[in-house]
Amino acid sequence: xxxxxxxPQVLVTDLxxxxxxxxxxxxxxxxxxxxxxxxxxxxxxxRRDRNALQVLTTDALLDGVHFDRRFCSLADAGxxxxxxxxxxxxxxxxxxxxxxxxxxxxxxxxxxxVDTLVDGVAAMAAEARVxxxxxxxxxxxxxxxxxxxxxxxxxxxxxxxxGGARAGDDLYVSGALGAGAAGLAWLRRHGHTPLSRPDDDAxxxxxDRYRRPSPRARLGRLLGRSRSVRACMDLSDGLxxxxxxxxxxxxxxxxxxxxxxxxxxxxRAFLSDIGADPVAAALSGGDDYELLFALxxxxxxxxxxxxxxxxxxxxxxxGRLTREAELVLVHDDRVQSLxxxxxxx
Amino acid sequence: xxxxxxxPQVLVTDLxxxxxxxxxxxxxxxxxxxxxxxxxxxxxxxRRDRNALQVLTTDALLDGVHFDRRFCSLADAGxxxxxxxxxxxxxxxxxxxxxxxxxxxxxxxxxxxVDTLVDGVAAMAAEARVxxxxxxxxxxxxxxxxxxxxxxxxxxxxxxxxGGARAGDDLYVSGALGAGAAGLAWLRRHGHTPLSRPDDDAxxxxxDRYRRPSPRARLGRLLGRSRSVRACMDLSDGLxxxxxxxxxxxxxxxxxxxxxxxxxxxxRAFLSDIGADPVAAALSGGDDYELLFALxxxxxxxxxxxxxxxxxxxxxxxGRLTREAELVLVHDDRVQSLxxxxxxx
Numbered sequence: 001x002x003x004x005x006x007x008p009q010v011l012v013t014d015l016x017x018x019x020x021x022x023x024x025x026x027x028x029x030x031x032x033x034x035x036x037x038x039x040x041x042x043x044x045x046x047r048r049d050r051n052a053l054q055v056l057t058t059d060a061l062l063d064g065v066h067f068d069r070r071f072c073s074l075a076d077a078g079x080x081x082x083x084x085x086x087x088x089x090x091x092x093x094x095x096x097x098x099x100x101x102x103x104x105x106x107x108x109x110x111x112x113x114v115d116t117l118v119d120g121v122a123a124m125a126a127e128a129r130v131x132x133x134x135x136x137x138x139x140x141x142x143x144x145x146x147x148x149x150x151x152x153x154x155x156x157x158x159x160x161x162x163g164g165a166r167a168g169d170d171l172y173v174s175g176a177l178g179a180g181a182a183g184l185a186w187l188r189r190h191g192h193t194p195l196s197r198p199d200d201d202a203x204x205x206x207x208d209r210y211r212r213p214s215p216r217a218r219l220g221r222l223l224g225r226s227r228s229v230r231a232c233m234d235l236s237d238g239l240x241x242x243x244x245x246x247x248x249x250x251x252x253x254x255x256x257x258x259x260x261x262x263x264x265x266x267x268r269a270f271l272s273d274i275g276a277d278p279v280a281a282a283l284s285g286g287d288d289y290e291l292l293f294a295l296x297x298x299x300x301x302x303x304x305x306x307x308x309x310x311x312x313x314x315x316x317x318x319g320r321l322t323r324e325a326e327l328v329l330v331h332d333d334r335v336q337s338l339x340x341x342x343x344x345x
Numbered sequence: 346x347x348x349x350x351x352x353p354q355v356l357v358t359d360l361x362x363x364x365x366x367x368x369x370x371x372x373x374x375x376x377x378x379x380x381x382x383x384x385x386x387x388x389x390x391x392r393r394d395r396n397a398l399q400v401l402t403t404d405a406l407l408d409g410v411h412f413d414r415r416f417c418s419l420a421d422a423g424x425x426x427x428x429x430x431x432x433x434x435x436x437x438x439x440x441x442x443x444x445x446x447x448x449x450x451x452x453x454x455x456x457x458x459v460d461t462l463v464d465g466v467a468a469m470a471a472e473a474r475v476x477x478x479x480x481x482x483x484x485x486x487x488x489x490x491x492x493x494x495x496x497x498x499x500x501x502x503x504x505x506x507x508g509g510a511r512a513g514d515d516l517y518v519s520g521a522l523g524a525g526a527a528g529l530a531w532l533r534r535h536g537h538t539p540l541s542r543p544d545d546d547a548x549x550x551x552x553d554r555y556r557r558p559s560p561r562a563r564l565g566r567l568l569g570r571s572r573s574v575r576a577c578m579d580l581s582d583g584l585x586x587x588x589x590x591x592x593x594x595x596x597x598x599x600x601x602x603x604x605x606x607x608x609x610x611x612x613r614a615f616l617s618d619i620g621a622d623p624v625a626a627a628l629s630g631g632d633d634y635e636l637l638f639a640l641x642x643x644x645x646x647x648x649x650x651x652x653x654x655x656x657x658x659x660x661x662x663x664g665r666l667t668r669e670a671e672l673v674l675v676h677d678d679r680v681q682s683l684x685x686x687x688x689x690x
Contacts, residue, residue: 036398041506041594042436042579043402045499048393053381057388058445058481058494065484091387100403102447102492136403139410142487147447149403149494154390161386234387249386 009110013139020137023111024101027118032131034097044133046098052153055094059084060147071191074113076211077146078120084236085150086128087215087289091234092161093224094154096128096217101135104145117146128217158224163249165231165294167323171246171254172303172315174219174290177239178267178278181285183210186270202266213289220291222309228299235290239318240283240339242292244327250294256319256338258331283329284339294321354455358484365482368456369446372463377476379442389478391443397498400439404429405492416536419458421556422491423465429581430495431473432560432634436579437506438569439499441473441562446480449490462491473562503569508594510576510639512668516591516599517648517660519564519635522584523612523623526630528555531615547611558634565636567654573644580635584663585628585684587637589672595639601664601683603676628674629684639666 012020025039037045048054061067061081069077082099089096101121105114125132130150183206186198191207198204216234223229231250233242239261247254263278271278282288295303297320307315319330327338357365370384382390393399404426406412412422427444434441446466450459470477475495528551531543536552543549561579568574576595578587584606592599608623616623627633640648642665652660664675672683 036501036504037437037506042433043400043439043495043497045437045439045504045506046399046401048397048399050395052393054391054393054399055388056391056443056445056479056494056496058447058479058492060447060449060481060483060492062449062483062485062487064486088387092382092390094388094390098401100401100494102403102405102494104405104407104490134401134403136405136492138405138407140407140487140490141409142407142449142485142490145449145485145487145490147403147405147481147492149401149445149447150388151401151496152388156381159381159390161382161390 011107012105012109012111012114013107015111017137020114024114024118027115028122028132029126035131035133039134046133049153051155053156053159055089055092055152055154057085057088058147058149059088060145062145063143071187071194071196072211073194074117075120076194078117079124079212081146081148082121082124082130083213083215083289085148086124086217087234087236089150089152090215090217090220091232091291092154093158093220093232094152095221096130096150096152098151099125099130099132100149101132102147103135103137104140105137106144107139109144154224160224160229160232161249162231162233162246165246165250165321167252167321169230169294169296169321170317171243171292171294171319171321172317173239173262173292174216174313174315176262176264177235177282177288177290178271178285179206179209179264180287181281182206182264182267182270184287185274185276200266200269203270206264206266206270210287213287215289216291219310219313222306223291223293226302226306228295228302229293230296231294233292235288235292237286238284239292243338246292246294247321247327250321252321252323253325254319254327255322256329258329260316260318262314262316280339356452357450357454357456357459358452360456362482365459369459369463372460373467373477374471380476380478384479391478394498396500398501398504400434400437400497400499402430402433403492403494404433405490407490408488416532416539416541417556418539419462420465421539423462424469424557426491426493427466427469427475428558428560428634430493431469431562432579432581434495434497435560435562435565436577436636437499438503438565438577439497440566441475441495441497443496444470444475444477445494446477447492448480448482449485450482451489452484454489499569505569505574505577506594507576507578507591510591510595510666512597512666514575514639514641514666515662516588516637516639516664516666517662518584518607518637519561519658519660521607521609522580522627522633522635523616523630524551524554524609525558525632526626527551527609527612527615529632530619530621545611545614548615551609551611551615555632558632560634561636564655564658567651568636568638571647571651573640573647574638576639578637580633580637582631583629584637588683591637591639592666592672595666597666597668598670599664599672600667601674603674605661605663607659607661625684
C-alpha cells in the first residue's frame with residue numbers, strides 16, 4: 001500500500017527483461033518494410049539495398065562521463081546517443097537506416113526513466129528515418145550506459161573517408177563551431193536542472209546544441225553525391241583533432257587560418273564573458289557535430305552548388321592541406337602549431 | 346623510476362583513445378576482402394552478399410554481472426562476449442560475418458588486460474570467421490563492459506525464427522544441457538583463479554563450457570538449410586525459457602519429457618554430489634549455448650540426415666508442441682508446470 005501523496009515508482013528490476021523489452025518496443029517508431037524480423041527474436045533480420053555498401057558504427061554514452069543528469073534529461077541523453085552515431089554515418093556520405101540499442105540500466109532506475117530515455121532515442125531515430133530493429137538490456141552496478149550501433153548504406157562512388165584528399169585541397173567546415181563547448185560551459189556554471197536555459201537566444205542555442213546535437217545527415221549525403229569532395233570527417237572531438245586525422249589519413253600537413261574559423265555567436269559572447277577563448281573552444285572543444293571536408297580549389301564552383309543545396313547551413317573555407325607535414329594555425333600572421341583536440345578518454 | 350622487481354603497469358588512461366584503438370586493431374585478425382573501410386574512420390564500410398538477408402544482434406557482458414574475474418580470465422570474457430552473439434546468429438540459421446566491439450574500460454585497467462580481452466574476442470572471431478570492422482572505446486567509472494554487435498547473413502528461405510512451428514511438431518535440443526550451470530556452480534565453490542579446473546574430466550568440460558561456450562554455428566546453418574525445421578532458438582536463458590518463448594511465438598503449448606532431457610554427464614555428477622537437481626539445472630540454468638528447434642514428426646527422416654551432418658553433436662527429441670496452451674513437464678508420469686527460465690536481469 002502506498003502512502004497518500006507518494007507515487008510508488010516501478011523500477012526496471014521489478015519489470016524484468018522481457019517486460020522491459022516489450023515496453024521499449026512499444027515506444028519506438030513502427031517497423032519499416034525492410035525489416036523481416038524485428039525486436040523480440042534471437043536476432044533481427046533485414047532486407048538490404050542492392051548496389052549499396054553498408055556503413056556501420058557504434059558509440060556509447062555513459063552517465064557521468066558523456067552526459068550529466070544534473071542538467072541533461074534522459075531524453076536528451078537518448079537523443080544524443082542516436083545523434084552522435086548519425087553524425088558518423090553522415091561523415092561517410094552514408095544514409096542511416098537501422099539501429100540496435102544496447103542499454104545498461106542501474107537497478108535504481110525507474111521504468112519512467114527508461115521511457116524518457118527511449119523517447120529521446122525515438123525522436124532522433126524518427127528525424128533520421130532510422131528503425132530500431134533490436135538491442136539488448138542488462139542491469140549494471142555502474143552508470144547508465146546507452147550504446148547505439150547504427151547501420152547505413154552508401155553507393156560505392158559516394159563513400160567518403162578521412163583519406164583521399166591531396167596537398168593543396170581546401171578545407172571547409174559546416175555551420176558554426178564552439179557551440180558544444182560553450183553550451184557545456186554554461187550548463188556547468190548555471191545548469192541546475194535539465195530545463196535550465198539561458199535568456200540570451202544565441203547562448204541558448206549553444207545549450208540546445210550541446211544537449212541535442214543536430215548531426216549533418218543531409219549535408220553528408222550531398223557531399224557524398226558531389227564528385228568533388230575528397231575527404232570528410234565529423235567534428236565530434238573538435239576541429240583540431242579532425243584536421244589532424246584528415247591530414248594524417250591523406251599523408252599531408254594542414255594550414256588553418258584562425259580568423260576564418262566560423263565561431264558560433266553565442267559561443268563568442270558567452271566564452272568571452274567568462275574569460276575563455278572562443279577560437280580555442282572551436283578548435284579543441286568537443287561536441288560540435290559539424291563536418292570537415294576537403295575540395296580541390298579548381299572545384300570551388302561545386303562548393304557554391306553544395307552551399308545552395310545546404311538549406312541555409314553555411315560552408316566556410318578555413319584553410320588547406322599542405323605538402324609540408326606540419327599542422328599549423330595562422331593567427332594574425334603568427335604561425336603556431338595546431339593545438340590538440342578534445343580527449344574523450 | 347620503478348622499484349626493482351616491480352613492473353610498472355601501463356594503464357588504459359595512459360595510452361589514450363587513439364593509442365588504445367591502434368593497439369586493439371593490431372591484435373585482431375586481418376581484414377577480409379568484404380571490408381572497404383575498416384577500423385579507424387568515422388564508420389566501417391563493407392560489401393554485402395547479394396540475395397541474402399542480413400541478421401543483426403547485440404549482447405553485452407559486464408564484469409560482476411555476466412562474468413567473475415575471480416575465476417574467469419579477461420580472455421574468457423572476451424571469447425564469451427563474441428560467442429553469445431554467434432549463438433544468436435546461429436539460432437536464426439545465419440552465418441556470422443562482421444562485428445563491432447564496444448568497450449567500456451575502467452581507468453585502473455592495464456593495457457595488458459585489454460590485450461588479453463581482445464585476444465579472447467579475436468580467438469572466437471577467428472573460429473566463427475568473423476571480422477571485427479569497428480567499434481568504440483570509452484572509459485567508465487563502473488564495471489568493465491564488452492558490448493559486441495554481430496552482423497551475419499542468411500538466405501531468405503533459410504531464415505529461422507522462434508515462430509513458424511505448429512502443434513504436433515517435435516521439439517529437439519542439440520548437445521547436453523546443464524553444463525553451463527554446473528560449471529558456474531563448481532567455479533563458485535572451488536574456482537579461486539581463472540586457471541582453477543576440476544580433476545574429473547566430465548566436470549572439467551562443464552567448467553570449460555561455462556568459461557568458453559561453443560556456439561552451434563554449424564548446426565544453425567544446417568538447420569536453416571533444412572526445409573523441415575520450422576522454429577529455432579538458442580538456450581542462453583535455459584531450456585524452460587526457450588520452450589516458453591518458442592511456444593508463445595508459435596501460438597501453441599508444449600509438453601516436455603523430463604526423462605528425455607539430455608543432461609551433461611559432468612553436470613549430473615557434480616550437481617548430484619552437491620545435492621542439486623541436474624534436470625532443474627538443465628531446465629532453468631543459463632549459459633548452455635545449444636539450440637532448441639521444432640520439426641514435424643513426418644520429417645523425422647530429415648532429422649536423421651541432420652544428425653549425420655552434425656559431426657558427433659547429438660540431437661535429442663525432448664517433447665512436442667501441443668494444441669493445449671499449457672506448458673507442461675512430464676516427470677515419471679507426474680505432470681507439472683514447466684518451471685521458469687534463467688532470469689538475466
